[in-house]
Amino acid sequence: MALIDMDESKVLDRITDGFFSLDHNWNFTYVNIAASQLLFRAREDLIGKNVWGEFPEAVGLAFYNYYHKAIAEQTPVKFEAFFPPLDTWFDVRAYPSSNGLTVYFLDVTTEKKLAQEDKQHYRSLFEQNPDAVFSFDLNGNYLSVNSAMEELLGYSEQEYLKLSYIPLVTEDEIKKTTELYSKAAKGITQNYETKAIHKDGHIVHVSVTNMPIIVDDEVVGVYGIAKDITGHKLTEQKLLKSEKLSAVGQLSASIAHEIRNPLTALKGFLQIMMASRDNIEDSYFEIMSDEIARIELITGELLMVAKPQAHHFNFENITEIFKDVKALLSSQALMYNVNIILESEDLPLIFCVGNQLKQVFINLIKNAIESMSVAGGAISITLSKKSKNEIFIQISDQGCGIPEELLSNIGIPFYTTKQKGTGLGMMTSFKIIESHNGRMEINSTEGEGTTITIQLPVHWVA
Numbered sequence: 001m002a003l004i005d006m007d008e009s010k011v012l013d014r015i016t017d018g019f020f021s022l023d024h025n026w027n028f029t030y031v032n033i034a035a036s037q038l039l040f041r042a043r044e045d046l047i048g049k050n051v052w053g054e055f056p057e058a059v060g061l062a063f064y065n066y067y068h069k070a071i072a073e074q075t076p077v078k079f080e081a082f083f084p085p086l087d088t089w090f091d092v093r094a095y096p097s098s099n100g101l102t103v104y105f106l107d108v109t110t111e112k113k114l115a116q117e118d119k120q121h122y123r124s125l126f127e128q129n130p131d132a133v134f135s136f137d138l139n140g141n142y143l144s145v146n147s148a149m150e151e152l153l154g155y156s157e158q159e160y161l162k163l164s165y166i167p168l169v170t171e172d173e174i175k176k177t178t179e180l181y182s183k184a185a186k187g188i189t190q191n192y193e194t195k196a197i198h199k200d201g202h203i204v205h206v207s208v209t210n211m212p213i214i215v216d217d218e219v220v221g222v223y224g225i226a227k228d229i230t231g232h233k234l235t236e237q238k239l240l241k242s243e244k245l246s247a248v249g250q251l252s253a254s255i256a257h258e259i260r261n262p263l264t265a266l267k268g269f270l271q272i273m274m275a276s277r278d279n280i281e282d283s284y285f286e287i288m289s290d291e292i293a294r295i296e297l298i299t300g301e302l303l304m305v306a307k308p309q310a311h312h313f314n315f316e317n318i319t320e321i322f323k324d325v326k327a328l329l330s331s332q333a334l335m336y337n338v339n340i341i342l343e344s345e346d347l348p349l350i351f352c353v354g355n356q357l358k359q360v361f362i363n364l365i366k367n368a369i370e371s372m373s374v375a376g377g378a379i380s381i382t383l384s385k386k387s388k389n390e391i392f393i394q395i396s397d398q399g400c401g402i403p404e405e406l407l408s409n410i411g412i413p414f415y416t417t418k419q420k421g422t423g424l425g426m427m428t429s430f431k432i433i434e435s436h437n438g439r440m441e442i443n444s445t446e447g448e449g450t451t452i453t454i455q456l457p458v459h460w461v462a
């Protein structure tokens, strides 16, 4: 019985896939036109002949192994294989049947070459990249590394392939790094900086990109690109340090200046007193005690801002604090003919260092009183709830105001327009409000008055 009748064979002739059938002895029973063209053999020459006899080079290749497997296991097989005598890649599907084996095949040489070229392009992007490039499986185990990566941390490719990234990241960075790696493994590219440990133990600052490897819409791994930024980091740290040092330097210079003046006066008077023990003028004592008080004031104010962590935060009633401050300053207010008006809504307790806020309010109200030293006037203090989590404090005076061009000086250590001023009150106040996670703003009109607005969170987590 013929395997294929004439009509069917015409159909098979028209399909562009090569097609042939073999019987149980591996002899050709049918070969279509495409197959004859693909194999460069006339159909008549093949029919009835043994496939391995006609194509001895295929013995031992994928063709031979897969066809035998298909027959032995009675299961279809599919594979791609290169056939050297024809310099051709074939895509092959073979189906066993009761008559033997039917084989469909295609020339895929062009596609294969393109794919290989793509692969080589990719390979060279990987190999020649000056940045470290590597890939991971979903658990963070290295699957491949390029030579820049071998250089970056000093391990060989073989050593990397036995490692995951985890032992290579410093302890203080591992939590963050793992979190970001997991995000990449879930499909979202991540850019971050972290610290890696070189094989010889030193720390390498790296800037890393992790991106998902997506195959058929599924993340199958993670690519990494890393750059050594140790150099950058070191200069950055040096800069920061020198900036801090210069700030400290500037501050010490001004403090030294501020304290040296009263000390010079004290020393001078002491010398005079020592030279003329009997006729010491009373005013000397007064001046000396004034100057000592000034040194006390300066060092006291500076201590207020130093070491904020040494202070204890508690829940405090701000309205009560203001009442205390008002009482404290009442005699000074009276002296300058100033009326202090305090208005307060029901406020929640505020998480703060009570004494520090008290110091801020004293500073601000003192400034307000001093700004009205000529004609007196009113200071109006309003305390209100801005939202559930924030309160508003407003202190308005009717004093001299601050010229706009001088506004930016307020808060600079030792900036003062007063003869006996320290120029530390506003700086201290800004720092304290900042350390309470609040904000302080100055609005002022020259000749009309000044309003200081403070926003404070009710509670916050440091």
Ligand code: ADP
Pocket: 363, 367, 368, 371, 397, 399, 400, 401, 402, 410, 411, 415, 416, 417, 418, 420, 421, 422, 423, 424, 425, 426, 427, 450
């Ligand atoms: P000091 O009061 O010792 O001068 P501060 O730091 O408290 O130092 O204030 C700095 C400067 O800011 C003051 O000298 C003054 O010129 C200006 N200033 C602060 N508050 C007011 C105010 N309410 N009205 C006018 N000027 C003010």
Ligand code: MG
Pocket: 363, 366, 367, 425, 426
């Ligand atoms: Mg002041």
